[in-house]
Amino acid sequence: MEANGPKEEDNRRQVIPGPTNPMVTPLLSDLYQFSMAYAYWKAGKNNERAVFDLYFRKNPFGGEYTIFAGLEECIRFIANFKFKEEEIAFIQASLPKTCEDGFYDYLRGIDCSDVEVYAVSEGSVVFPKVVQLLETSFLNLINYASLVTTNAARHRSVAGKSKILLEFGLRRAQGPDGGIGASKYSYLGGFDATSNVEAGRLFGIPVRGTHSHAFVSSFMSPDEIMEKSLQTRDGSSTCEDFVSLRSHVLRGIFGETNQSELAAFTSYALAFPNNFLALVDTYDVMRSGIPNFCAVALALNDLGYKAIGIRLDSGDLAYLSCESRKFFRTIEKEFGVPDFGKMGITASNDLNEETLDALNKQGHEVDSFGIGTYLVTCYAQAALGCVFKLVEINNQPRIKLSEDVSKVSIPCKKRCYRLYGKEGYPLVDIMTGENEPPPKVAERILCRHPFNESKRAYVVPQRVEELLKCFWPGSPDKPREELPPLKMIRNRCSNQLEQMRPDHVRRLNPTPYKVSVSAKLYDFIHFLWLNEAPVGELQ
Amino acid sequence: MEANGPKEEDNRRQVIPGPTNPMVTPLLSDLYQFSMAYAYWKAGKNNERAVFDLYFRKNPFGGEYTIFAGLEECIRFIANFKFKEEEIAFIQASLPKTCEDGFYDYLRGIDCSDVEVYAVSEGSVVFPKVVQLLETSFLNLINYASLVTTNAARHRSVAGKSKILLEFGLRRAQGPDGGIGASKYSYLGGFDATSNVEAGRLFGIPVRGTHSHAFVSSFMSPDEIMEKSLQTRDGSSTCEDFVSLRSHVLRGIFGETNQSELAAFTSYALAFPNNFLALVDTYDVMRSGIPNFCAVALALNDLGYKAIGIRLDSGDLAYLSCESRKFFRTIEKEFGVPDFGKMGITASNDLNEETLDALNKQGHEVDSFGIGTYLVTCYAQAALGCVFKLVEINNQPRIKLSEDVSKVSIPCKKRCYRLYGKEGYPLVDIMTGENEPPPKVAERILCRHPFNESKRAYVVPQRVEELLKCFWPGSPDKPREELPPLKMIRNRCSNQLEQMRPDHVRRLNPTPYKVSVSAKLYDFIHFLWLNEAPVGELQ
CATH class of the missing domain: 3.20.140.10 (nicotinate phosphoribosyltransferase)
Structure with missing residues (x-):
């Protein structure tokens, strides 16, 4: 900035269209940059x-x-670089009163065309x-972008190419923009999708998500579900009581499972028959979550739908994923449902490079990983020392x-x-x-x-x-x-x-x-x- | 959000004026919130x-x-909560096609009045x-705000009440908003000022700054300085050659110092005679930086101005601050300049709680600390696990x-x-x-x-x-x-x-x-x- 005088003869300033970060203004800068700019201007060095x-x-x-990473944001920044009057007024208020007015006229004139x-x-x-x-x-713009991209690339490298990596970090990110930047640069570094809707809208990143524990505990029992009917996938007929369709599966084989969980899964499947992905660890994964999931997934299967899978968010992910896989394979065999054994298994819960590596070493059956805090805050090293x-x-x-x-x-x-x-x-x-x-x-x-x-x-x-x-x-x-x-x-x-x-x-x-x-x-x-x-x- | 139906009878939605974060929209949310909202709506639970x-x-x-910390931003968020049509369109594109249109009408109607x-x-x-x-x-909004506020409070606690704490973290913050949020919440937690101009403008936080190493190395020698005159502080007369005013001090006592550094200091003092704060470690603190600073500060003193002080950005801060203090006290005595011994000493360079504590234990003469990376990225723990x-x-x-x-x-x-x-x-x-x-x-x-x-x-x-x-x-x-x-x-x-x-x-x-x-x-x-x-x- 210091070396950049006003140009009269041409104006190469061009506004580059596309999403610009509304937080980035010429004032997003350290005061010393303006102090130095003044000192340079005063010393006549501003045209050097x-x-x-x-x-x-x-x-x-x-x-x-x-x-x-972060280059595009830098180029957009300089392409749009121009002081607003209120910004100049604030610089004037921040610098000593002895600074000459000519400097502020100089600021009015500069852009980054030079x-x-x-x-x-x-x-x-x-x-x-x-x-x-x-x-x-x-x-x-460069420091955090490069840091989180590198972090994402490292997670990809440990997870391997065949796994799906989901960025789930918005809630723990360092501010709203930290969340959006994290989503963008995690995608750049090799993640497949984000849970952050705004990042999806701004950058066209695939958006993914399922439901939370709160959804499960917000239900009491399947009796609460009012609208129980579901059309078959091909639209040829309607099942009037989806809720009871496979309830015998549970009673017959698995013993009693948590009823509020079963209600939540049923309700979610009714809302998303083509996208049924259930969080199975609210109560007890193997005794309740998996049997409840399977009953609902089988009911969906009866109507021509295919469940997406489960998410594990606590416990021993290696063990639980392997046990779940066995369970799904047994269902495939016992009920003759092709590919049920390949049901998707997503894991989350404070994952990072080390835990991915440990899971690999133990052996696991996870297909997708949801990674949040450690990815977006770059917990292992929260800053890159660019100079x-x-x-x-x-x-x-x-x-x-x-x-x-x-x-x-x-x-x-x-x-x-x-x-x-x-x-x-x-x-x-x-x-x-x-x-x-x-x-x-x-x-x-x-x-x-x-x-x-x-x-x-x-x-x-x-x-x-x-x-x-x-x-x-x-x-x-x-x-x-x-x-x-x-x-x-x-x-x-x-x-x-x-x-x-x-x-x-x-x-x-x-x-x-x-x-x-x-x-x-x-x-x-x-x-x-x-x-x-x-x-x-x-x- | 889930429990919040449209209200016809009254509208308590009120836009709270004041700086709102432009990154925060209703879409700054995980997709599962919309999936769940749909499932709740579909199950008729949206009015619970x-x-x-x-x-x-x-x-x-x-x-x-x-x-x-972060409450005000939350309240602003819900006070302004309302979906825009383009946001609803994006949610519609992100959810399965099977989702019913009635849900999007429902989204159009909701706000946070309930x-x-x-x-x-x-x-x-x-x-x-x-x-x-x-x-x-x-x-x-809460996680990072509370985390960085707590971090700032801890730094304040170690530094003690009498010290000035400056937040210098913008360049290492996790994105532009991370930088602005960091400045706001560091101030909340007990810092005195920030170097971030935009945060100063948005929140009225005092803004501070001096110059960088680049400023020092951008000068070659005092001969470069064109405009050498400086009025006395009371305006009664003008010194035509400020540059040479105290150059004999250097030649007489200190031996040869770095001339590009002397030129930079002189130039900065000409620009900011009332706010002369010099970074003294570009070449050699005790052999060049401090003598150069003293020569310029004495020249300012001759014209009725008072220098602010020095900044140390490398080396053994405890030792260098004590040596600088001795130097200033000697100048006070030798040249009869009252209070020269109390010259301000600012320290920076990857400071954190531990280094402040170590400095306290060693004994130091620092008056102000500039703290960046470790403060704003909360390096010691980059996330707070709010649930x-x-x-x-x-x-x-x-x-x-x-x-x-x-x-x-x-x-x-x-x-x-x-x-x-x-x-x-x-x-x-x-x-x-x-x-x-x-x-x-x-x-x-x-x-x-x-x-x-x-x-x-x-x-x-x-x-x-x-x-x-x-x-x-x-x-x-x-x-x-x-x-x-x-x-x-x-x-x-x-x-x-x-x-x-x-x-x-x-x-x-x-x-x-x-x-x-x-x-x-x-x-x-x-x-x-x-x-x-x-x-x-x-x-």
Whole structure:
């Protein structure tokens, strides 16, 4: 923002249509950004060109990869960037009275038509230090988006491809938007559906849900059900007393089950004969929930409907899912109902990566997992430490030093490439200065650790992918990348993860993926470092 | 929502003016709520009266208290509750096609005029199991709000009353709204200001900020500064070369300091002569940052201005703050500048409860703390497990059983009281049935653990406070509680915490505060439990 003066000659500001987050305004910003903008303006530095890097230093969740997400929201933000009068009034009230009026006129005039954004495509696998964005402060939009997407991808990876993953986190999310963002980015990271209706409406994510314990306990007995008739699925006839249709099944075989539960299931099946999915653990799964479910599912079957399945929300999910499966298979055999043994089993209840992994190890019969709190709040690590550093101003490189080497920034406007090996796996990412020639296929290139002199390797890439693409504003010779629909971003994420060498993305002790700099950039970093180091240390 | 039919005779729906969260719509809900609403409607149960409890089971952060927050947003939500046509269309698209049209007409007609909300006042200290709200699903709005408020209160408690606490979390918050909510509820929990400008505008929270490392590294040398003049504070004269005013101080005493840092400080002081607060750790705190700051602060002093202070964002904050303090005191003495030794010192850099505590133990000279990630994401525990349980329907009590006793719900519509002892401390909270006589001052009352027979105590309260008040909709004989301004809620929070017996709120091994039920409610819970327990266990 600081380097962005008003432009009279053209106006490339374009409102990108589509769902924008109503919480995101130019004021969603730290006050210091406005203080600094004023100081820059006062010092006449507002027309200088600055280059910023946005990156993170450490992969989350003890892993060795991160999925980059949030780019579309950033681009929408800058595309729509314009101060409203009431916002300028509030900035004026927040800054000292000594600030000159000219500054507020300057704010009135600015937009982001002069800002350039180069970024990795959303949904890409990325690694620490690789720059994802240049210019302005998208930290809020990127940090949580990338974190929850990565979290979702990790859950997908443990659950396996064949399972259905449902995001159930709205109630525990960090605020309403936390809930909506969580749904969007969980889908991006590989989830199949959400329970959050608003997220479904905004982003076209499939929406799923069943009923709660409260629904079950709100019934007393089947006598309460007034409307008992149900048409057969083909519409050919009507069963006048669906409630009693299979009640003999219960009396004959299973003994007495909870009657308020049976009433709730019956009532739900009458409302959703094609979508009967019952929560079976309100009272006792094996003694009441499963027999009640089976009686109602068999009654539906008599009328030509097929029940969807059950949900388990407590207890030993491995054991209960296996026992339920046995039960369903017995029903299939005893009652001659084809495929009843394949009845869907959904599990929920504070699931996370570890519990999925434990379930896999124990063996289970769960088909779908509903995951909430641990997914959406990123409980295992609630924040990603993205930072935003100045790396160049007016073509002068800038470096941020630190006693902690991992916090030293890599100066200059850069290009980034991913180099692929013979097997098709990415081997290493390399950053170069903006004007260096790009790495070439089949040509040896030296890849150096940015700070550790001894870490270096020659690589002969079989394929070279340029990572940073122009997302804003674009020009005839540098066309703007399209913002793909969410589903395509989701595919990119899944494809990129599959393309990785498995040891980089495994859950336990993954191998770090290397991010390097070119020999020229290495030399330049260390030349600058010497020149900028604190005077005291040079003495 | 389920129990809420359309009302023709009156319309108590009232739009409450003030900032509402644009993300919160009736669709910000799990699909199962609509599925269940349909099943209830289909079963003709939509006009029944249901009572729900919203509560949590365990205090967060290893503590023994929680601050209740989010109520105002809930009340605004129900006051404005009304489906839009496009929302109904989306629900229709999400539910099975077999659902009858009459249901959507029903949705068109409903609002929340028939819902009653009884709650503890926002900003109150609350404990597990005490019911905070009756009816509808406010979990999203309550969970994070209460969590981050409690987190803020805990940080305040460790930092002590005299320190200034600044919330700096926007960039790491879980989405834009997570950032705004974090600022609001951190303020509620005892923070003094936020860096988030939008939160300042929406809620009137004081906004604070200084500059970043990028500002410092964007300058090369003092020669860059074009406009070097600064008026004296009283306007009586103008210093033509502020930049050189005290440069001899540096040359004479401190040796060479980083020139781009000096340029940045000078420039910032020219822009904000009354609000000069400098980030001093870009290069080297003691060799460059502090001397540069002092030179500029002394120059400001020459012209009648008073610098605000410094910010430390890395390194050993205890050591650096003490060394800086010594430096400032020496300057006060050497240059005869009164109060220079009291210069403000702000610290930031991944602070949390533990680091504040460690700083206190080491001894430090920090006046203000800027706290971000750990505060706003509630890193130590990223979710509060609020639940929402049906406890009564059509005057029939409902109980949710579980093999885990802590998960058994307490049936019936209830009243809650806080009983105070002689010293003025709260002794115990007690829940009673709705129609039981309230506890009386100076009268002995038996308080029982809801599930453990042997845990019981007689209490003679010196003061009795009814906790659940009517927040919606109110009536002539039961007037609605006002929604107080944020500042008053903040005061309530601080007063309530001060009123607690210290061992309940201390950081290490706090004493659990007891929540009890009346003898009558105890007997009733256990009577119901026997009757509702799974059949198998009764055999």
